[in-house]
Amino acid sequence: MSETATGRPWLTDFSGIKGAPSGMLGGQEASLLYHLARDHYQGYGDIIDAGAFLGCSAYCLAKGLDENLRVGSKSGRLHSYDLFHLWTEPGVSHDDMSDFLKRSYGIETAGQESTFHIFSQNLGALARHVRIHQGDILQEQWPGRPIEILFIDICKTQPVWQHVIRMFFKSLIPGVSLVVHQDWHHASLPYLPIAQEYMSDYFEIFEPKANDSAAFRLIDRIPDNVIEAAAAYRFTDQEQVALLDRAIRRFEGNSRFLKLLKAELLRRQGRAREALELVEDTYANHGEPMTPDEANYFSGPVDGTATAAARDLARPGNTIGFDASKYLAQRPEAAEAIASGKFDSAFHHYIRFNARDFLSRQ
Ligand SMILES: C[S@@+](CC[C@H](N)C(=O)[O-])C[C@H]1O[C@@H](n2cnc3c(N)ncnc32)[C@H](O)[C@@H]1O
Structure with missing residues (x-):
C-alpha cells in the first residue's frame, strides 16, 4: 500500500513543496508541514512556525494554507x-556556526547581519499569510488565541524549550491541535523528548518519523500544573532517564536517536560506562534498518557520544596494564588522531575503538 493510501502522503509525495527555498528541513518533514496546513488545518486556531531561519518551514506551511479549501x-x-x-547552539561556537551558514547557504552572519530580507524574498506573495515575530523568543508572549499547528524548530537550548511550553501549550486545542517537533530524531537535545514525554498522557503520536521530525496530536486538555511541571523541568537524573526510556518504548521501531540520546544523557550524568555500553550494544545491532544516507547522518552523533564517553573513562585508574607505546606502534592512525586534538591519549583512542574489549576487562 502506498503512503498516500495509508494517510501519510508526505513520506513519498513532494510535489506540493516544489519551489520551497532551501533550509534545514528534509523533504518528508517539509511535505508534512505543507500537508498539515492544506489538509488538516481547519482554521480553529493559528499556526506557529517557531524557528523560521530562511523561510523553508514558513513557505511549506503558507503554501499549504494558501491551497486549503476549507479555511x-x-x-x-x-x-x-x-x-x-546568527544564533548559537550548545557546543557550537559563534565562528563555527557562522562558517557553517556561509558554506551551506552562502549567507554572511558573522557580524550579526540580518537574514530577514532573504526570508521575505523566499516567501514572496505567500508572505501575506504570515505575521513576523522578530527577536529573541524568550522576550515574547503569546496573547492566548487558540493554536492549531505548533511547529517547533527553535528549542536549541533548554531555557527556550521551557519558555515555549509555557508560552504555547496552554493554547492548544484538545482533539485538534498538532505539535511537530523538528528535533525529535536528533541526538543532542534530551530535554525535548523528556518534557514532551512527561505530558504524554495528553497526546497521541500522529507521525512517528518524517526525517528528523515527529508529530503529536493533543487528545485531552493538559492541566495547568502538568504544563508548569514540564516547563519548570525539575526532574531528577533518574526521572529524566525513566521518561526517556518510556519515550523509547513509545517510539519502538523509530527509536534509534532516542536511544543515542539516552546514551548521551547517561554520559552527561557521569555514567560513561553505561553510555558506552549502550552505544556499543544498540548500534552494533541497532535492529532498525537505515538507508545509507540515514546511516551517514547517524554516524556523526554516535561518534561524538562514544568519543566523549571514552574520554570520561580514560582515567589512569582504568588503564588495566595498557601499554601506550605498543598500541601507538600498532596503530599509527592513533598518533595522528591525538595530534589533531580529537583524542587526548593513546588510551582514549583505544577505548573508543576497542570498547567491547575495554568493557569486558573492567
Ligand atoms: C534550525 S533553524 C530553523 C530552520 C527552519 N525551520 C527551516 O525550515 O529551515 C533554527 C532557528 O531558530 C532560531 N532561534 C534559535 N534561538 C532563538 C531564539 N532564542 N529566539 C528566536 N529565534 C531563535 C534561529 O535563528 C534559527 O533560524
Whole structure:
C-alpha cells in the first residue's frame, strides 16, 4: 500500500513543496508541514512556525494554507518566530556556526547581519499569510488565541524549550491541535523528548518519523500544573532517564536517536560506562534498518557520544596494564588522531575503538 493510501502522503509525495527555498528541513518533514496546513488545518486556531531561519518551514506551511479549501480567512494566521540573524547552539561556537551558514547557504552572519530580507524574498506573495515575530523568543508572549499547528524548530537550548511550553501549550486545542517537533530524531537535545514525554498522557503520536521530525496530536486538555511541571523541568537524573526510556518504548521501531540520546544523557550524568555500553550494544545491532544516507547522518552523533564517553573513562585508574607505546606502534592512525586534538591519549583512542574489549576487562 502506498503512503498516500495509508494517510501519510508526505513520506513519498513532494510535489506540493516544489519551489520551497532551501533550509534545514528534509523533504518528508517539509511535505508534512505543507500537508498539515492544506489538509488538516481547519482554521480553529493559528499556526506557529517557531524557528523560521530562511523561510523553508514558513513557505511549506503558507503554501499549504494558501491551497486549503476549507479555511476562508488566512491573512496573518501563520506566525513566524526568529532572531533572523546568527544564533548559537550548545557546543557550537559563534565562528563555527557562522562558517557553517556561509558554506551551506552562502549567507554572511558573522557580524550579526540580518537574514530577514532573504526570508521575505523566499516567501514572496505567500508572505501575506504570515505575521513576523522578530527577536529573541524568550522576550515574547503569546496573547492566548487558540493554536492549531505548533511547529517547533527553535528549542536549541533548554531555557527556550521551557519558555515555549509555557508560552504555547496552554493554547492548544484538545482533539485538534498538532505539535511537530523538528528535533525529535536528533541526538543532542534530551530535554525535548523528556518534557514532551512527561505530558504524554495528553497526546497521541500522529507521525512517528518524517526525517528528523515527529508529530503529536493533543487528545485531552493538559492541566495547568502538568504544563508548569514540564516547563519548570525539575526532574531528577533518574526521572529524566525513566521518561526517556518510556519515550523509547513509545517510539519502538523509530527509536534509534532516542536511544543515542539516552546514551548521551547517561554520559552527561557521569555514567560513561553505561553510555558506552549502550552505544556499543544498540548500534552494533541497532535492529532498525537505515538507508545509507540515514546511516551517514547517524554516524556523526554516535561518534561524538562514544568519543566523549571514552574520554570520561580514560582515567589512569582504568588503564588495566595498557601499554601506550605498543598500541601507538600498532596503530599509527592513533598518533595522528591525538595530534589533531580529537583524542587526548593513546588510551582514549583505544577505548573508543576497542570498547567491547575495554568493557569486558573492567
Ligand atoms: C534550525 S533553524 C530553523 C530552520 C527552519 N525551520 C527551516 O525550515 O529551515 C533554527 C532557528 O531558530 C532560531 N532561534 C534559535 N534561538 C532563538 C531564539 N532564542 N529566539 C528566536 N529565534 C531563535 C534561529 O535563528 C534559527 O533560524
